[in-house]
Amino acid sequence: MSSPACPPESRIDHEMNAPPLPPDNAAGLRQQVLDWFVRRQRAGWDAADEQAFQQWLQADATNGSAYAQWEQHWSAIDALPADAIAQLRRNLAHDKAQLSAAEQAPVRPATAGMAPAAATAIAGLRRRWLLPSLGMAAAVVMTSGTGLLAWQHWQAQPVFKQAYASQRGQQLEVQLPDGSQLRLDTATRLEVTYYRDRREVLLHEGQAVFSVQAGPQRPFHVLSGPVGITVVGTRFSVRYTPGLAGSDGVRVAVEEGKVRVIRRDGAPGPALAQIADAQTLVAGQQITADAQGSLRPIQPVAAEGIAAWREHRISFVNTPLAQALAEFERYGNTGLTINDPAVAALRLSGTFDPSDTQTLRKILPHALPVRLQQVAGGLEIRAVR
DSSP states (O other), X not given: OOOOOOOHHHHHHHHTOSOOOOSTTHHHHHHHHHHHHHHHTSTTOOHHHHHHHHHHHHHOHHHHHHHHHHHHHHHHHHTOOHHHHHHHHHHHHHHHHHHHHHHTSOOOSSXXXXXXXXXXXXXXXXXXXXXXXXXXXXXXXXXXXXXHHHHHHHHTSOSEEEEEEOOTTOOEEEEOTTSOEEEEOTTOEEEEEEOSSOEEEEEEEEEEEEEOOOXXXXXXXXXXXXXXXXXXXXXXXXXXXXTSTTOOSEEEEEEESEEEEEEOOSSOSGGGGGOTTOEEXXXXXXXXXXXXXXXXXXXXXOTTOSOGGGGTOEEXXXXXXXXXXXXXXXXXXXXXXXXXXXXXXXEEEEEEOTTOHXXXXXXXXXXXXXXXXXXXXXXXXXXXX
8 A cells, every 4th residue: 555645844854854964053154154055156156266165174174064964955955846845935934924023022031021922933933943854954944044045046046048049031949848939030039047936038139929838836937128028828929129220129919818018127037926017918919118118008919910920921010111121131131221311211011021022122112202223232222303
């Protein structure tokens, strides 16, 4: 007969059943160990830092032993199952709330004279601290200060990171580890980073369609210039072309599901989902933002869909000719130039294949009062005189 499944607390005890750090001067030693551990994970760690670390290890035999035990416990934390991690998070939130309540009570030399709530909170924290089976994991998640710093450091370590880029005139399809799919349009650069509690894509430039696998425990964020987009599971597109005059903002359009769009200030991360003034888009809606992240009113998605470029089409509606030509140039060299501001301001409407510049050259003189003049290096679009 198989044994019943262990509750999260028991599984934590099982994973963390390792000898604790030496009790003598444990607080000071633990602080040193944590400081070295966090510093060694940073990108700027160099040979001089390593030499100083080795000197610290050799200065006292207990230093090396304590550091090795810390790494052992850290590896055990990293191997905890998801339900155990969730239990640790709940414990941390509960203990922080209790500690906050305790700190608001008058300071007394012993719990006997404390307010009941404060005495209960501190007693509960002490009982948790003394659970030997939790070992160092208890120290990590049950205390503030260095313990919380270590927990946050562990949470901040990526479990997957990869950069992707499509070349000019190319489209690229990418499948991510969780089954989510990306389709990159021409000249698009982005970075994908998965953490234990969230998934993030940093869109540097270009445009892409995102088909996101549902994952309520790990929301999916797209960070695009001054705008952040948060989803759980949906299909949507994001465009960000900061170097393109007249189109240097962000556009988000939803095909399935819904997304939250916000003006992003400060560091990215889970806080994106907590900003109150976010705009929520559902299927068939789109929104644009200017280069500073100011969101414009929600609009319906155009008839050609959220990303006509997937079918090798780009559409213009009363678009300045210079801006339309710049969009063509994203896909390849058109051999066309404009020097006259009046010609640049002419308005173009229509749907085109961005790779078919020959057809564009034939259409322009019929669609607008312009002619094509041969010049050094190509053709100049000039006004008809």
